[in-house]
Structure formats: C-alpha cells, structure tokens
Amino acid sequence: MKRISDVRSTVARRVVAGVLLAGGLATAFFTSHPAQAATLPQTLPRTVITSASNLPASQGQLDGWISDALKVMKDNGIPGSYAGIKRNILRESSGNPGAVNNWDSNAARGRASKGLLQVIDPTFKTYHVAGTSSDPFNPVANIVAASNYAAHRYGSIDNVNSAY
Incomplete structure (x- = not known):
C-alpha cells in the first residue's frame, strides 16, 4: 500500500x-x-x-447484523427498514464495524464517531437499547442505538439521507 x-x-x-x-x-x-x-x-x-x-464486512455479515438489529428494533417499537439501515451504513462506514472518524467536528471535541452508523459515545449511551451490547463497536448495538436516535430525531432511520 x-x-x-x-x-x-x-x-x-x-x-x-x-x-x-x-x-x-x-x-x-x-x-x-x-x-x-x-x-x-x-x-x-x-x-x-x-x-x-x-475491512468492511462481507455481505452475509452485514445482512445478519441488520436482520438481528431489526428484530430488536421491532421488539422495542423502533421504526426502520432493511433498505434504510443498509443505505446509511454504506454511506457512513462502508460496512466496517470498526470504523472511527477522527477528523470531523465531533472528533475535534473529543467525541469520535464509531461503528457501522458512526455514532458518538453520548448519543450511543442515550439511545442504547437494553439487551444489546454496551460496546458502540458491536454491530447490532450500534445499528439499534443509531436507529433509535434517528427515530427520535427524524421519525425513522429511513428518513436519514445524509450525515446525521
């Protein structure tokens, strides 16, 4: 390289x-x-x-994480679709659950965005759903917390079409 x-x-x-x-x-x-x-x-x-x-997840891994997250979301009344989640994951992290953004305004304030949906720690903690991992790099926990945040702020992760 x-x-x-x-x-x-x-x-x-x-x-x-x-x-x-x-x-x-x-x-x-x-x-x-x-x-x-x-x-x-x-x-x-x-x-x-x-x-x-x-490296980004394989298609099968990403599909599995999204499917698992959708089950948790359904059980907790969090709206969102497979297509909306996947679209946002591909834009935010290219499917890399270990992605960290150390250069934007959040990082400048010491709160780097992390994981598949690039969530900062305060947002992850606020919108974390009980029963999922407390690790923001956990793919399912990251998807569910980010989708929960998007639901509260935008009505659904499906309504997010750019950085949020």
Missing part, C-alpha cells in the same frame, strides 16, 4: 489523500493508528494500512 508520506508535493499529497478518502480507504487509516489519526486536523494523513479487522 502506498504511503502518503512518500509523496513529496503538498498538492500531490492532497490528491492522494482525496483519492484514498473517496475510495473508502480512510476508514482503514482512521482505525489503524489512533494516536496518529488524532493529529489529522493539523496534518495530512501519514499512513494508510489495511488489515482484516479494518
């Missing part, structure tokens, strides 16, 4: 970084080196590393 730090030109670094971000590789970087990722607001990315734990 090419290292951004190997690129000498500032403009070229930005182009490489943009291509990597657009290609979905940013998730791998953000979760690979949290200490380095914390410096992103001040510096360009230094390294892009991928590993099995940072």
Whole structure:
C-alpha cells in the first residue's frame, strides 16, 4: 500500500489523500493508528494500512447484523427498514464495524464517531437499547442505538439521507 508520506508535493499529497478518502480507504487509516489519526486536523494523513479487522464486512455479515438489529428494533417499537439501515451504513462506514472518524467536528471535541452508523459515545449511551451490547463497536448495538436516535430525531432511520 502506498504511503502518503512518500509523496513529496503538498498538492500531490492532497490528491492522494482525496483519492484514498473517496475510495473508502480512510476508514482503514482512521482505525489503524489512533494516536496518529488524532493529529489529522493539523496534518495530512501519514499512513494508510489495511488489515482484516479494518475491512468492511462481507455481505452475509452485514445482512445478519441488520436482520438481528431489526428484530430488536421491532421488539422495542423502533421504526426502520432493511433498505434504510443498509443505505446509511454504506454511506457512513462502508460496512466496517470498526470504523472511527477522527477528523470531523465531533472528533475535534473529543467525541469520535464509531461503528457501522458512526455514532458518538453520548448519543450511543442515550439511545442504547437494553439487551444489546454496551460496546458502540458491536454491530447490532450500534445499528439499534443509531436507529433509535434517528427515530427520535427524524421519525425513522429511513428518513436519514445524509450525515446525521
């Protein structure tokens, strides 16, 4: 994998970084080196590393997590559909349950977005549903908490069509 730090030109670094971000590789970087990722607001990315734990879920895994979450949601009166959840997961994390965003305004305030649906800790804790994991990286717990939040704020995760 090419290292951004190997690129000498500032403009070229930005182009490489943009291509990597657009290609979905940013998730791998953000979760690979949290200490380095914390410096992103001040510096360009230094390294892009991928590993099995940072890659998006297989289609079967993602389908299973969404199906399990929908069962919990149904039992708790939380609206949402398979299509709405999947659309938001693919936009937010490309299906990577270990995704961490260390560069946006939430991260700048020390509250990085995490997991499949990129939930910050205070939101996860507020909208967590009893009986699911208390770990925001747990795919089912993340989907259910994010969907619960979206239901309270927008009526349903199905009504969310951009970052929320």
